Amino acid sequence: MAKNNTHSSHEEQQGANPGRRDFLKKSTLLTALALSPPSLMAASDNKWDEKLSEYFETVPLSLEVNGKKQTLNIEPRVTLLDLLREQLQLTGTKKGCDHGQCGACTVHVNGTRVLSCLSLAVMQQDAKVTTIEGIASGKKLHPMQEAFIKHDGFQCGYCTPGQIMSGIACISEGHANSRDEIREYMSGNICRCGAYHNIVNAIEEVKEGGQLS
Amino acid sequence: MKNFQLVRASSQQSAVASIAKDTEAKFIGGGTNLVDLMKKMVTTPDRLIDITGLDLKKIEALQGKTRIGALAKNTQVAEDALIKQKHPLLSLALGAGASQQIRNMATVGGNMMQRTRCSYFYNTDMPCNKRIPKSGCGAKEGYNRMHAIFGTSDSCIAVHPSDMCVALAALDATVFVEGPKGDRQIKFTDFHRLPGTTPEKDNTLERNELIVAIEIPDNNFSKNVHYLKVRDRSSYAFALVSVAAALDISGGKINAARLAMGGVAHKPWRLTDAENYLTGKPATAATFAAAAQLAMKGAKGYGDNNFKLKLVPNSIVEALTIAASK
Numbered sequence: 001m002a003k004n005n006t007h008s009s010h011e012e013q014q015g016a017n018p019g020r021r022d023f024l025k026k027s028t029l030l031t032a033l034a035l036s037p038p039s040l041m042a043a044s045d046n047k048w049d050e051k052l053s054e055y056f057e058t059v060p061l062s063l064e065v066n067g068k069k070q071t072l073n074i075e076p077r078v079t080l081l082d083l084l085r086e087q088l089q090l091t092g093t094k095k096g097c098d099h100g101q102c103g104a105c106t107v108h109v110n111g112t113r114v115l116s117c118l119s120l121a122v123m124q125q126d127a128k129v130t131t132i133e134g135i136a137s138g139k140k141l142h143p144m145q146e147a148f149i150k151h152d153g154f155q156c157g158y159c160t161p162g163q164i165m166s167g168i169a170c171i172s173e174g175h176a177n178s179r180d181e182i183r184e185y186m187s188g189n190i191c192r193c194g195a196y197h198n199i200v201n202a203i204e205e206v207k208e209g210g211q212l213s
Numbered sequence: 214m215k216n217f218q219l220v221r222a223s224s225q226q227s228a229v230a231s232i233a234k235d236t237e238a239k240f241i242g243g244g245t246n247l248v249d250l251m252k253k254m255v256t257t258p259d260r261l262i263d264i265t266g267l268d269l270k271k272i273e274a275l276q277g278k279t280r281i282g283a284l285a286k287n288t289q290v291a292e293d294a295l296i297k298q299k300h301p302l303l304s305l306a307l308g309a310g311a312s313q314q315i316r317n318m319a320t321v322g323g324n325m326m327q328r329t330r331c332s333y334f335y336n337t338d339m340p341c342n343k344r345i346p347k348s349g350c351g352a353k354e355g356y357n358r359m360h361a362i363f364g365t366s367d368s369c370i371a372v373h374p375s376d377m378c379v380a381l382a383a384l385d386a387t388v389f390v391e392g393p394k395g396d397r398q399i400k401f402t403d404f405h406r407l408p409g410t411t412p413e414k415d416n417t418l419e420r421n422e423l424i425v426a427i428e429i430p431d432n433n434f435s436k437n438v439h440y441l442k443v444r445d446r447s448s449y450a451f452a453l454v455s456v457a458a459a460l461d462i463s464g465g466k467i468n469a470a471r472l473a474m475g476g477v478a479h480k481p482w483r484l485t486d487a488e489n490y491l492t493g494k495p496a497t498a499a500t501f502a503a504a505a506q507l508a509m510k511g512a513k514g515y516g517d518n519n520f521k522l523k524l525v526p527n528s529i530v531e532a533l534t535i536a537a538s539k
Contacts, residue, residue: 059219076219076261079248099249106314115314118248122219123241123263166314175313187448188312 063127065090066134074121081105081116084131092132092161096190103189106162106169107131113169115188132161135168143211144168147202155193163189167203168212176207214251218260222267225391225423231262233393233421240264240423242284242320245311246327254337255328255344269322269425272296277431283322283424287377288313290321300429302459305440306380312449322424325378325388325404328415329371329479330451331360342368343412358517359451362525363478369412370515373405373480374451380440382481383457383473386429392422401427405480412479434459434471437539441532442475443524452476454525456532460496467491467500472508472533477525484508487529496537498530505529 058073065088072087081098084090084107096104098117105117108130135142144164147153154160166189170176175185182200191199206212219241222228232238237259241247250256269282272293279299281290290296291307311319333339333351340349352360352370360370378401386401405416418424437460444450455475461468470491472484487504494500505526514522 057218075216077214077216077251099252100245100315103312103314112317113314114318115245118245118315118318120219120241120244120248120261123244123265169313173313184448185313188314 059122061122061125063121063124063129065129066131076120076122078121079117080107080109080119080121080124080129083121084116084129090131090133094158094161096159096162101190102159102162103166104159104162106165106189108165108169111172113166130165132165135164142168143206143209144202147206148199151198151202151205152195153199153202154191154195159189159191159193163191163199167199167206170203171207171212176203179204182207214248215254215257217251217258219263220260221263225267225269225425228262228264228267229391229393229421229423231260232423235260236420238262242323243286243318244323245315245319246323250328250335253335255335264423274299275428279429279431281321281427281429283426284320287311287316287319287321287324290377291316299431299435300380300384301436302384302434302438302440302457303377303380303429305438306376306455306457309440309442309452309455310376321377321427324375325416325424326418327373327375330374331371332356334371343371343408343415346411346413353515356517357515359453359476360515360518361478362512362514362518362521363482364407364480364511365478365513365515366408366410366412368410369408369479371408371412371479372476373415373478374475375481376440376442376452376455376475378405379455379457379473379475379481381427381429382483383459383471384429384432384434385471386427388418388424389426389428390418390422391425392419396425397422402481402483408479415479432459432471433461433469437462437536439532439536439539441528441535443528454521454528456528458529458532458536460491460533460536462496462537465495467494467496470504472504472529474508474525474529477521484529486510491533496533498534501530501533501537502526504533 058075061074062071081095084093093107093116094104096102100115100118105115106113107116109127144167148164166186170185176182179200182203220231239258239261241261241263242265269284271282272285273280274295287307291304297304331352333341334343339351342348342350350369361372381401388399388401388404390397399417439458442455443453452475454477457473459471470488472487474482487508490504490507508529509526512522
């Protein structure tokens, strides 16, 4: 039952856009008709009805998230972070500050670590996005996940998905050659519990173990 | 965030044509500053023109100069072999800015166009002449620890936050832009401007112009260079003050010097008097100290930032000392 509801509301969502567009066009037309003829001429010349409906329009987007192709319609103002969390229900990626200051929202886009809170989803057409949900192989955790558990690389855990995504990239970029270098290249990921020492231990071990290229 | 339309520019010409048509439109590259400003409602464009598809990402050695496309990412430039070899000061400055995630997103052109991080500019409940002309300046008599000590005006004491731009100002770079009337070049040191009575204008780029590249002339600053960034934590913080220092030294004598500072003015602050003083002098502590004193001409504190009056000359000496020792 619950599943059916979800399904039908999803369909409504998909269909909402043309409906809303129609409504806007009609309502703008009604408003325009109520205006005096010179204003009506101006409205028509300026194509106000088109502009209004375009303004509220969602745009199609297709991208790959954790190896799965996603085709959606989104408003241009939706960030990649909100797309992941609210539309794709991938809530592993965390919203910390939402202003590019904490790193909790770090994901990989086309193999590079970026802040999803400052990335507009609409600009990720055809991108390959990897989130914390996409790094394990089935039930086998990613080596970086294993290392964070082993070294106690967290307390509250809120920054952890961002730390792990950043840690994996830190090694693959070639910036994990010393503890100082790891600290410098992990500085964009803030941990208010102060688990930094153990986070560096975890990254150092994965690097030395050579489990990542 | 206010909703907006997004259009993708397929060519430089179409990007310039689209922005000329719409006074509420803005270009978007990496978006690391613009998206934040839009979330804070500091800026509310109706339309964004996505220029990330344009072919402006190349870094290339040309005759007598290095050309960097405006859409090259900060990481790409910082780690480029050519840049590291010929212009290590630029690589160091880029590495000192932001975090790796942000450097992976941010473009060269976007870095130049970033706005001040003055908290009065960011807080829409506060007066700010830069955000709303003639609304007043909250910082001048407010909390101004991060603010400027050089080139300020009654209207604005904000600083430009970039590290990259400090190095480019020191290295005599040139900015290449394209507008509806064609191409034009701007000296990097003339690109950003002082606030005067119009602090809403950060730079001399026209609203309908697109930055396409920067060029750095070849120089002898491939060895004795240093970018010193003094900040509240050792990484991932804006500069209290920063110094880009480049020396050409042979036999203990300074043949040429370049010095610019960040965190002290509305634009990257080039220290021409100090450079002239250093030229031809021995690379000694006494020379560096005298140059640093010359650099302080016209400095003015606003209360919370008075510490910069002492920090600036000390940082200049430190940067020159480290550069000379390499």
